[in-house]
Amino acid sequence: MTDFLTAAVGFILAMLALGLVSILRGPGETDRMMAAQLIGTAGIAALLLLGTVGLVPGAVDVALTFALLATFASIAFVKKGRSSLQADESGSTEDK
Amino acid sequence: MSLVRDIMTIAAVSAGALFFLAGTVGLLRFPDTLTRLHALTKADNLGLGLVVLGLLLQAGNLRDGLKLIGIWLLALLAGATVSQLIARTARQGEAAK
Amino acid sequence: MSIATVFEIVLAAVVLILGIWTIAVRETYSATVGFIAYGLLVALIWVRLDAVDVALTEAAISGGLGGVLLLGAAARLQDAELTATEAPSKVTRVSAALLSSLTAAALASAVLFLPDSPPTLAPTVAGHAWATSLANPVTNVLMAFRAMDTMLEKVVLLLAIIGVWSLAPDDAWGGRPGLRHQADPNDILVFLARLLPPVGIVAGIYIFWTGANHPGGAFQGGAILASMWLLTVMAGLTDTPPVSRRWLRFVLIAGPGLFLIVGLGGLWFGAAFLAYPPALAKPLILGIEVAMILTIAATLGLLLTGAPERSEGQ
Numbered sequence: 001m002t003d004f005l006t007a008a009v010g011f012i013l014a015m016l017a018l019g020l021v022s023i024l025r026g027p028g029e030t031d032r033m034m035a036a037q038l039i040g041t042a043g044i045a046a047l048l049l050l051g052t053v054g055l056v057p058g059a060v061d062v063a064l065t066f067a068l069l070a071t072f073a074s075i076a077f078v079k080k081g082r083s084s085l086q087a088d089e090s091g092s093t094e095d096k
Numbered sequence: 097m098s099l100v101r102d103i104m105t106i107a108a109v110s111a112g113a114l115f116f117l118a119g120t121v122g123l124l125r126f127p128d129t130l131t132r133l134h135a136l137t138k139a140d141n142l143g144l145g146l147v148v149l150g151l152l153l154q155a156g157n158l159r160d161g162l163k164l165i166g167i168w169l170l171a172l173l174a175g176a177t178v179s180q181l182i183a184r185t186a187r188q189g190e191a192a193k
Numbered sequence: 194m195s196i197a198t199v200f201e202i203v204l205a206a207v208v209l210i211l212g213i214w215t216i217a218v219r220e221t222y223s224a225t226v227g228f229i230a231y232g233l234l235v236a237l238i239w240v241r242l243d244a245v246d247v248a249l250t251e252a253a254i255s256g257g258l259g260g261v262l263l264l265g266a267a268a269r270l271q272d273a274e275l276t277a278t279e280a281p282s283k284v285t286r287v288s289a290a291l292l293s294s295l296t297a298a299a300l301a302s303a304v305l306f307l308p309d310s311p312p313t314l315a316p317t318v319a320g321h322a323w324a325t326s327l328a329n330p331v332t333n334v335l336m337a338f339r340a341m342d343t344m345l346e347k348v349v350l351l352l353a354i355i356g357v358w359s360l361a362p363d364d365a366w367g368g369r370p371g372l373r374h375q376a377d378p379n380d381i382l383v384f385l386a387r388l389l390p391p392v393g394i395v396a397g398i399y400i401f402w403t404g405a406n407h408p409g410g411a412f413q414g415g416a417i418l419a420s421m422w423l424l425t426v427m428a429g430l431t432d433t434p435p436v437s438r439r440w441l442r443f444v445l446i447a448g449p450g451l452f453l454i455v456g457l458g459g460l461w462f463g464a465a466f467l468a469y470p471p472a473l474a475k476p477l478i479l480g481i482e483v484a485m486i487l488t489i490a491a492t493l494g495l496l497l498t499g500a501p502e503r504s505e506g507q
Binding site for chain 2: 001004005008011012015018019022023026028030031033034036037038040041042044045048049052060063064067068070071074075078081
């Protein structure tokens with residue numbers, strides 16, 4: 001079981017890596033915004049796998065932190081991306 | 097009994113990993129931002145759900161199980177909202193061109 | 194080669210390549226995204242190395258708050274970037290590369306040639322856990338054995354926020370940081386900003402509280418609380434408070450202030466500065482940590498909103 005779950009973590013990490021390659025190569029800035037979302041979901045899966053089987057007991061708490069902070073980072077990406085700043089009509093009251 | 101549990105965990109986690117694979121393939125192959133976002137959000141979150149399901153069977157007590165479900169719901173909420181925001185930005189970017 | 198080793202190699206390779214990409218990419222925004230992704234992945238490495246406290250801090254600070262701070266800076270520099278005509282000279286670049294490679298080589302050899310049983314204080318720390326009756330050795334070190342360092346770190350945070358405030362223009366002195374965000378009541382961001390912070394606040398307090406006996410602590414909890422407050426500010430649901438408010442300044446000094454008072458109490462009533470009597474150690478430490486988490490949340494949140502830009506009346 002431990003071996004299988006470790007293999008699952010490795011597989012999900014490989015998927016994460018491939019996804020990152022695709023996102024970071026992506027032509028526009030909007031593609032980059034997906035990076036935090038990708039790492040959030042795959043990272044939480046990997047951490048929960050590491051945590052529940054008892055390999056690292058505190059990993060579930062790290063997964064909780066990931067969930068909250070990856071969301072926060074994603075929203076910051078959207079708010080502060082160049083394409084979002086250009087597309088905004090409300091000029092001076094928008095964020096920096 | 098614990099053998100049945102282990103088999104179900106392996107099955108659920110494997111299915112979850114499969115959906116992660118599907119999401120990554122979609123991310124690599126789909127042509128534009130919106131479809132890639134769709135692949136990322138839907139498939140990866142489903143994969144996470146299946147992984148959580150598999151791990152629920154291994155959880156020792158109720159508290160751990162509730163924690164797992166709580167984290168999954170949080171990820172779901174975040175994924176749904178953030179994907180809408182990114183999609184809106186992508187749409188506005190296209191409209192501006 | 195065991196499965197665990199393969200997984201570790203994959204993780205290390207991903208982090209290294211991501212790091213190289215972050216340095217090599219041209220646009221600042223993309224580099225910042227890469228940096229945040231790098232921070233989150235390094236948190237995974239810490240988990241693999243069984244350092245969960247460090248993993249929590251790495252995810253909270255470099256993955257979340259620090260990265261968003263850089264994003265704000267990148268957004269401000271957007272215009273400057275487009276008009277920059279100066280690039281570093283070849284000599285500068287070559288010597289920077291040389292210096293970085295030498296530093297990396299020195300670090301690598303230090304890690305690779307560690308003695309087989311490296312000198313460590315871990316058993317001593319574990320053996321003295323009776324002094325505070327807390328089970329998490331990291332919390333013991335931070336709050337009891339090296340409490341002086343922790344107190345001084347909080348003072349450094351205070352100096353940082355004063356430094357940021359000093360950048361305010363004259364007419365905005367003592368005013369509100371950042372610009373006001375607009376909130377369309379039907380916006381999905383507003384929906385998230387109403388739904389997530391209560392959950393986040395509970396999670397932050399939980400991570401703080403569990404730090405007594407499991408990985409966690411006031412700093413990570415405070416970072417989560419700060420990010421939830423910033424979420425409501427970014428959605429336009431709350432406005433940043435004017436920095437001249439007394440209650441705000443009181444919250445900012447509450448953490449190091451209480452630390453100092455307890456420390457002086459240790460000097461007068463006990464053996465030394467910051468000495469806790471073992472019977473009272475746990476309540477004292479938890480009390481200091483409550484004040485600290487409020488201070489950390491307020492300081493980190495205000496550091497990210499920046500220098501005051503609007504005068505108090507607005």
